[in-house]
Amino acid sequence: VVGVGVLPNVELARDAGLAVENGIVVDEHGRTDDPRIFAAGDCANHYDARYGTRIRLECVANALEHAKAIAGAICGKQKPISALPWFWSDQYDLKLQIAGLSTGHDEVVLRGNPADGRSFACFYLADGRLIAADCVNRPKEFMFSKRAITQELSPDRALLADPDTPLISLLQTPARSAP
Known part of the structure; x- marks a missing residue:
C-alpha cells in the first residue's frame, strides 16, 4: 500500500x-x-x-x-465550518470508513476482531470522549460514530466493545415535549 x-x-x-x-x-x-x-x-x-x-x-x-x-x-448568515471529517475507501471486498480525526487519542476500544481483518471497528477516545473511529465492513459502527462524535459522547467502554450492545442505545436522544 x-x-x-x-x-x-x-x-x-x-x-x-x-x-x-x-x-x-x-x-x-x-x-x-x-x-x-x-x-x-x-x-x-x-x-x-x-x-x-x-x-x-x-x-x-x-x-x-x-x-x-x-x-x-x-449572504450575512454567519455559520461556522463545523462538519465532522469523514472518509471512505473501497478496497476490493473491504469498505474502510473513517469518522473524525484520531490525533490526540489516549485510548482505543475495539469492537469485533481485527485479527480476522474482515469486520471490526476501532474507536478512539480522548479523556473518555469518542473523537474518531476506523470501521472495516461495519457501516452501523460508522454511522453511530458520526453521531456520537458530533454529540461529544463519552460512551461506556465495555458497552462500546460489546458486539451484542445496540450502539443506538448509547446515543443521546433529544428530549420530547409533552403532547
Missing part, C-alpha cells in the same frame, strides 16, 4: 499576499485574511474547534461544508 498526499495549489493566494500555511489560511467562515476573498475545499486550512487545531482536509464532504459556510457568510 502506498499513500500519496496532495500538495494544495496556493500559488495564486501567495502571489495575492494571502496567508498560506499548509493551504490557504481561512477563518471559520472560509474567509482569508483579505475579507473580500474566500477559499474552500482541499486548498483551505481552517480552525476546527472540535479538535482544537487547524486542519486541511482532502474530501468531498469538507468542500461541501466550506461552500455552505462561505455562501452563508456572503
Whole structure:
C-alpha cells in the first residue's frame, strides 16, 4: 500500500499576499485574511474547534461544508465550518470508513476482531470522549460514530466493545415535549 498526499495549489493566494500555511489560511467562515476573498475545499486550512487545531482536509464532504459556510457568510448568515471529517475507501471486498480525526487519542476500544481483518471497528477516545473511529465492513459502527462524535459522547467502554450492545442505545436522544 502506498499513500500519496496532495500538495494544495496556493500559488495564486501567495502571489495575492494571502496567508498560506499548509493551504490557504481561512477563518471559520472560509474567509482569508483579505475579507473580500474566500477559499474552500482541499486548498483551505481552517480552525476546527472540535479538535482544537487547524486542519486541511482532502474530501468531498469538507468542500461541501466550506461552500455552505462561505455562501452563508456572503449572504450575512454567519455559520461556522463545523462538519465532522469523514472518509471512505473501497478496497476490493473491504469498505474502510473513517469518522473524525484520531490525533490526540489516549485510548482505543475495539469492537469485533481485527485479527480476522474482515469486520471490526476501532474507536478512539480522548479523556473518555469518542473523537474518531476506523470501521472495516461495519457501516452501523460508522454511522453511530458520526453521531456520537458530533454529540461529544463519552460512551461506556465495555458497552462500546460489546458486539451484542445496540450502539443506538448509547446515543443521546433529544428530549420530547409533552403532547
